[in-house]
Amino acid sequence: MTVSDAIRIRCLETIGEREIEGLSDVLIDCVEGGASVSFMLPMTRAKAGAFWRAMAASATRGERVVIAAEDAADGIVGTVQVIWAQPENQPHRGDLAKMLVHRRARRRGIGAALLTAAEDSARRAGKTLLVLDTASDDAERLYARQGWQRCGVIPDYALWPGGGFCPTTFYYKRLSD
Numbered sequence: 631m632t633v634s635d636a637i638r639i640r641c642l643e644t645i646g647e648r649e650i651e652g653l654s655d656v657l658i659d660c661v662e663g664g665a666s667v668s669f670m671l672p673m674t675r676a677k678a679g680a681f682w683r684a685m686a687a688s689a690t691r692g693e694r695v696v697i698a699a700e701d702a703a704d705g706i707v708g709t710v711q712v713i714w715a716q717p718e719n720q721p722h723r724g725d726l727a728k729m730l731v732h733r734r735a736r737r738r739g740i741g742a743a744l745l746t747a748a749e750d751s752a753r754r755a756g757k758t759l760l761v762l763d764t765a766s767d768d769a770e771r772l773y774a775r776q777g778w779q780r781c782g783v784i785p786d787y788a789l790w791p792g793g794g795f796c797p798t799t800f801y802y803k804r805l806s807d
């Protein structure tokens with residue numbers, strides 16, 4: 631899938647050191663930009679690399695798909711995941727996670743293209759329901775635009791990267807709709 635001539639969206643079949651570097655750049659930039667996505671400041675390259683190596687191993691085990699947006703000039707500028715692994719009574723559900731676009735690549739439609747690719751990937755895998763939670767107003771507008779249903783807010787769910795409680799908002803989307 632192509633957002634523009636310069637951006638390509640693809641499922642990462644193998645995640646090697648080159649991809650881990652690019653994905654780490656995006657994660658570090660988002661956390662340093664204030665995104666509440668599991669990590670606290672200081673956001674080191676070691677923490678980011680360890681995270682993506684664990685994600686690569688999980689993807690190899692077939693537990694999730696990692697999707698990347700690549701700029702012809704800059705390499706990986708965005709990413710999102712769909713986690714397949716669920717309890718045996720939820721085979722139809724996936725969790726959308728770690729939707730991240732580097733600050734220098736935002737507001738060009740890359741987030742929307744990653745979301746469409748994640749939904750398409752879930753449909754191909756036979757999933758009929760996706761769930762996510764977010765602490766980002768920018769992300770909330772994106773999900774609402776693409777037909778996700780807002781469920782509600784849990785206060786004090788996590789911490790901002792610099793400290794202090796942040797709420798999270800849950801969303802779902804029925805892929806059969």
Ligand SMILES: CC(C)(COP(=O)(O)OP(=O)(O)OC[C@H]1O[C@@H](n2cnc3c(N)ncnc32)[C@H](O)[C@@H]1OP(=O)(O)O)[C@@H](O)C(=O)NCCC(=O)NCCS
Pocket residue numbers: 660665666667728729730731732735736737738739740741742743763764765766768769771772
């Ligand atoms: C949320 C996030 C992924 C959105 O990524 P993005 O690539 O900027 O998303 P898009 O470009 O599709 O949409 C963003 C905005 O740009 C606008 N836009 C899209 N293409 C555009 C273009 N060509 N020209 C101008 N504006 C454009 C969209 O309409 C949208 O506008 P809005 O802010 O008024 O709603 C990004 O802000 C991010 O990584 N945030 C930090 C990490 C985070 O919190 N992630 C959520 C975890 S669930």
